[in-house]
Amino acid sequence: MATAWLNKVQLVYLPAHTSYKTQxxxxxVFSALKNYFRQATKALASFTASxxxxxxxxxxxxxDASRLGMSARDIISGFRNTDPEAPITVLESQALPARPETPPPKPTTEQGPRC
Incomplete structure (x- = not known):
């Protein structure tokens, strides 16, 4: 951390399990690229099955997939949706549904063997 501070590098610490929301x-881009690449290789595999x-x-x-999946508009959109200067955007999309309560165990009327 001292080296970063001396070199004027700002470190940002992220909450656990949030990096996929902040990248x-x-x-x-990558999800679109992955889909286009999968389509291209699937089409290729059907032509040369053996x-x-x-x-x-x-x-x-x-x-071909990167030409379709890496548009300037999508890249800018990705940075807009994960803007470190506007963390509320990321945090609002991070909201998780409330976890249901675990019911208490049911009382048993049977008595098992006593040891």
Missing amino acids: PLDHS AAVNKRRFLYCYR
């Missing part, structure tokens, strides 16, 4: 590209997907074909699929 801008996880929100807006052949393995080689590196060149893999890269073409990734290139």
